[in-house]
Structures are given as structure tokens and as C-alpha cells.
Amino acid sequence: MISNYTDILFRYIFINLTTILIFFIVGLKLSHAKKSTDYWRIAFWAIAAYAISMGLRFGRMIDYNLYAERYISIGEHPAWSEYEPVFTFACWAFYNAGFPYYIFICFSNILLIIATLTLLKKYREYAFLGLIIFLREAALAENFIRWYWAYSFFIFSFSYFTKKKYLLSGVLAGLSVLSHIGMIILFFLVAVLSLIKRQLFSSTITEILFLVSLLFGSTQLLGILSPIISLFGVDERSLSYISDYNDIISGNRGTLGYADELSIRNIIQIVLAYSIPIFTIPHLLKKKLITNLEANLFIIGVILNPILSKVEILGRYGDAILFFSIIVSSVSYGYILKNKKHLPKYALLLCYLSIISNIWPAIANAINRTNWWTMLYIWDSGGKDSLPMILFK
Structure with a gap:
């Protein structure tokens, strides 16, 4: 147990509960955005909150620490990379531009939240719940680094596909698959279901x-x-x-x-x-x-x-x-x-229970953690890129 455990716990809970509150407020305001510029001006605060609460997390889970060494290895020797070309190029470009590993991680999470906000733009009226549900459905973004990098492009591609912007969707699909070959299964599923x-x-x-x-x-x-x-x-x-x-x-x-x-x-x-x-x-x-x-x-x-x-x-x-x-x-x-005026009381009760059940995992994730190494932020890193792998075994 480290000496400042209480400070780490309080800070983690405060940042993540504040992010949920910001998502809720931003979501309510997004429903009134008339123009695209208004939408993204308001959405900026959700992007910033997620960049801090998730993007600046340190250590996180096992993949965060595995990829820390790989980020440096790819940056120095891209030809040795065993990963797909787009992900390899991203690591190489960030590393050789002088960005430390945590900046690359932060950018990948910013990419994910922007992709999600692009998807929700059509449904901005419901974003006050959609953004919080996002925290539940994308919880493992803290672990699967390369997967969610590629998945961000998948979401972008899907959004433009539904807008019938097929060329742009195709380009983004290529970036997705060339970041993680496993994405091809998701695109195949979308292609079949679209019929x-x-x-x-x-x-x-x-x-x-x-x-x-x-x-x-x-x-x-x-x-x-x-x-x-x-x-x-x-x-x-x-x-x-x-x-x-x-x-x-x-x-x-x-x-x-x-x-x-x-x-x-x-x-x-x-x-x-x-x-x-x-x-x-x-x-x-x-x-x-x-x-x-x-x-x-x-x-x-x-x-x-x-x-x-x-x-x-x-x-x-x-x-x-x-x-x-x-x-x-x-x-x-x-x-x-x-339509609650036209529904029986039991239907409304079930709806409220469903909402609570749907958003509770995001709240629980913010308040129920106990292991200090899963609650750190970059200012707790002491200048290190990763945590010892033994903590995750």
C-alpha cells in the first residue's frame, strides 16, 4: 500500500464523478444545438473531461503497460513492428514528433470520444443519456489500446456510412482495418445487416x-x-x-x-x-x-x-x-x-429502473475501485512510462 492512497482514491473518484456530471450537462445542452459549430463548441467540454478522466490515466490495466515499451520500440524501429501499418505509423509519428507515450494514449482516447460524439450528433436530443451509457459500453478502452484506436475509425466510418458518404466511410474503414485486422469482422457484420x-x-x-x-x-x-x-x-x-x-x-x-x-x-x-x-x-x-x-x-x-x-x-x-x-x-x-402521460405507472417505473441499471456501471467504476495502481494519473507516474507487470498478475 502506498502512503498517499487516500489522496489517490479521492482524486480518482472526484475526477470520474465530475466527468459523469459534465457528460450529463453537456448532453442536455447538445439537444439545443442548432448548428454544427454550436454542437462541437458545447461538445468540447465532454472531450476535455474524457481526455483528463481517461486519457491522462496512468498504468490503467495490463495493455497500457505492455504498449509503453512497444511504443518506443516502434518509434525507433518501425520496420520491426508486428502490428498493422496505420497503428505502426501512428506510434512512429508520435514518437518521432517528440511526444511521450501518455500523449499518444491521451490522443487515442480523444479520438474515441470525438468518434462517439460524431455518432451521437444525429441523436443529440438523447445525448444526455447516450454519453453516460458510452462510459459503460466503452469501459475497456482503458485496457485495449490498439483495439479502441481502430474502433474509433470504425465508429467514424459507420457514422459517415449512415450519412451515405461512402467514399469517406471507405477511407475510414481502411484506416480501421489497417490499425487492427480484427475490425474486418465488424465491417462484415455491418455490411450484412445493412441489407x-x-x-x-x-x-x-x-x-x-x-x-x-x-x-x-x-x-x-x-x-x-x-x-x-x-x-x-x-x-x-x-x-x-x-x-x-x-x-x-x-x-x-x-x-x-x-x-x-x-x-x-x-x-x-x-x-x-x-x-x-x-x-x-x-x-x-x-x-x-x-x-x-x-x-x-x-x-x-x-x-x-x-x-x-x-x-x-x-x-x-x-x-x-x-x-x-x-x-x-x-x-x-x-x-x-x-410519452409518459400515455403510459401506465409500472412502465415508467421499469423505465427508471432500466436507466439506473444502464448508467450504474459507470458510477460504480468511479466509486468502487480499491487497487491503487488502477486509479493513478499521469502526475502520479514519477516520470515513468508504465507500472511493473507483476501488479496485474
């Missing part, structure tokens, strides 16, 4: 599949995807991912990469969080408040995420698809609250 012009499954079937997945899902069920996953083996790195995938679901890696089992309380919270949005989808589609593509991505995410999240390497896909909850859930709540 479906209706709700993929009824809300009742979706809810049943969601509950079955949550209560009884296992990684062995993912074996049916092995033939499809194999099609994405386009290079040495993607082939290694496929090998990992098959080894993990077959149990050849033991419990390596497996997540802890959910408690009854966690299960109840997840059911409350997503069930109301699931059953609101038909109304949102009828009113054209969301698109079929966004609804179906959410549906796939809510069904598969409970299974995928059991294994780290797969969980990032579940999180990436369920990320669209920031649209579906926030619009769902906004629609219900706008």
Missing part, C-alpha cells in the same frame, strides 16, 4: 435469446462460428487470432482469458438495463427514430455479448457490437419519457 430492412428478430424472441444467452450461454456454443471465423484469416496476425479463438472455445487454453461468472445481482442489473430498450425497438423503428441497422446491431450485441464476454479475446467483439446501446437505449428512454 436487412426490418427488425432482425421480434422483441419477444430477442428477449428470450438474450435471457438464454445470459443464463445458460457457454463458450462451447461459439464453436458453430469457427467455419465463418476461418474465412477472415487474411494474414499471419489474423490467423493467430483464429488459432486463439479455436483453442479457447475448445478448452485447450484452460481458463486463460476467461471472465469471472456473473453474480445474481449482476444478472438482474443486466436484464433491467437492456430489456426496456429491447421491447421499445418496434416503436422506435415505426417512428423512424432509429434505423434498422442500428437496431439490429444492438439486437446481435445484446444476444451474443453475454457469451462472448466470457472470454477476453471474444469479449471485445461483444462490447463493440453492444456499443450501439448508446443510441438504442438512450433513444428508447427518451421516447418513453416523452
Whole structure:
């Protein structure tokens, strides 16, 4: 235990709760933004808050510390890099421009929040909830450095795809895949779902599949995807991912990469969080408040995420698809609250419970941490780039 633990804990809680409050206030103000310039002028405060609360975090989780050494290695010897060219170039450019590792990390988180705000711009009326739900759905941005760098470009690409700006979307898709080859699976999914012009499954079937997945899902069920996953083996790195995938679901890696089992309380919270949005989808589609593509991505995410999240390497896909909850859930709540005069009291009660369940993980993440090495900021680093890996074992 370090001597200034209380100061570190207080500062971490204060910064993160303040960020949630800023997101809420900024989201409310964004709903009144008439022009694009007004939108981004207001959004600046959310970007700044996230740049501090997440971008300036030090040590964070295991990947932050692994990539610290790799950042320097790529900067000095880019030809030796085993990573995709866009990510390699980004590390090389930042390093040779004289930026320390934490600036590169901060920029990657700024990129993610700007991408998210670009996605939410169409739904600015609901941003006061969408931004806080973002903190839940992108919680692992503190760990998966390269994944969320690439995912930011995926979100940008998706946003422009829905605006029918296909050339720009294609360029951004290229930047995404050339940052992390695993993104190709997400783009394939978007391409397939974009051809479906209706709700993929009824809300009742979706809810049943969601509950079955949550209560009884296992990684062995993912074996049916092995033939499809194999099609994405386009290079040495993607082939290694496929090998990992098959080894993990077959149990050849033991419990390596497996997540802890959910408690009854966690299960109840997840059911409350997503069930109301699931059953609101038909109304949102009828009113054209969301698109079929966004609804179906959410549906796939809510069904598969409970299974995928059991294994780290797969969980990032579940999180990436369920990320669209920031649209579906926030619009769902906004629609219900706008029509509360026409709804029974029990429906409103369920809506409020769902909102609390959806945003609680962001609050819990701010107040429930105990390990000092997961709550540090760059001013706690003592000039170091990383923490000892033994802390994370």
C-alpha cells in the first residue's frame, strides 16, 4: 500500500464523478444545438473531461503497460513492428514528433470520444443519456489500446456510412482495418445487416435469446462460428487470432482469458438495463427514430455479448457490437419519457429502473475501485512510462 492512497482514491473518484456530471450537462445542452459549430463548441467540454478522466490515466490495466515499451520500440524501429501499418505509423509519428507515450494514449482516447460524439450528433436530443451509457459500453478502452484506436475509425466510418458518404466511410474503414485486422469482422457484420430492412428478430424472441444467452450461454456454443471465423484469416496476425479463438472455445487454453461468472445481482442489473430498450425497438423503428441497422446491431450485441464476454479475446467483439446501446437505449428512454402521460405507472417505473441499471456501471467504476495502481494519473507516474507487470498478475 502506498502512503498517499487516500489522496489517490479521492482524486480518482472526484475526477470520474465530475466527468459523469459534465457528460450529463453537456448532453442536455447538445439537444439545443442548432448548428454544427454550436454542437462541437458545447461538445468540447465532454472531450476535455474524457481526455483528463481517461486519457491522462496512468498504468490503467495490463495493455497500457505492455504498449509503453512497444511504443518506443516502434518509434525507433518501425520496420520491426508486428502490428498493422496505420497503428505502426501512428506510434512512429508520435514518437518521432517528440511526444511521450501518455500523449499518444491521451490522443487515442480523444479520438474515441470525438468518434462517439460524431455518432451521437444525429441523436443529440438523447445525448444526455447516450454519453453516460458510452462510459459503460466503452469501459475497456482503458485496457485495449490498439483495439479502441481502430474502433474509433470504425465508429467514424459507420457514422459517415449512415450519412451515405461512402467514399469517406471507405477511407475510414481502411484506416480501421489497417490499425487492427480484427475490425474486418465488424465491417462484415455491418455490411450484412445493412441489407436487412426490418427488425432482425421480434422483441419477444430477442428477449428470450438474450435471457438464454445470459443464463445458460457457454463458450462451447461459439464453436458453430469457427467455419465463418476461418474465412477472415487474411494474414499471419489474423490467423493467430483464429488459432486463439479455436483453442479457447475448445478448452485447450484452460481458463486463460476467461471472465469471472456473473453474480445474481449482476444478472438482474443486466436484464433491467437492456430489456426496456429491447421491447421499445418496434416503436422506435415505426417512428423512424432509429434505423434498422442500428437496431439490429444492438439486437446481435445484446444476444451474443453475454457469451462472448466470457472470454477476453471474444469479449471485445461483444462490447463493440453492444456499443450501439448508446443510441438504442438512450433513444428508447427518451421516447418513453416523452410519452409518459400515455403510459401506465409500472412502465415508467421499469423505465427508471432500466436507466439506473444502464448508467450504474459507470458510477460504480468511479466509486468502487480499491487497487491503487488502477486509479493513478499521469502526475502520479514519477516520470515513468508504465507500472511493473507483476501488479496485474
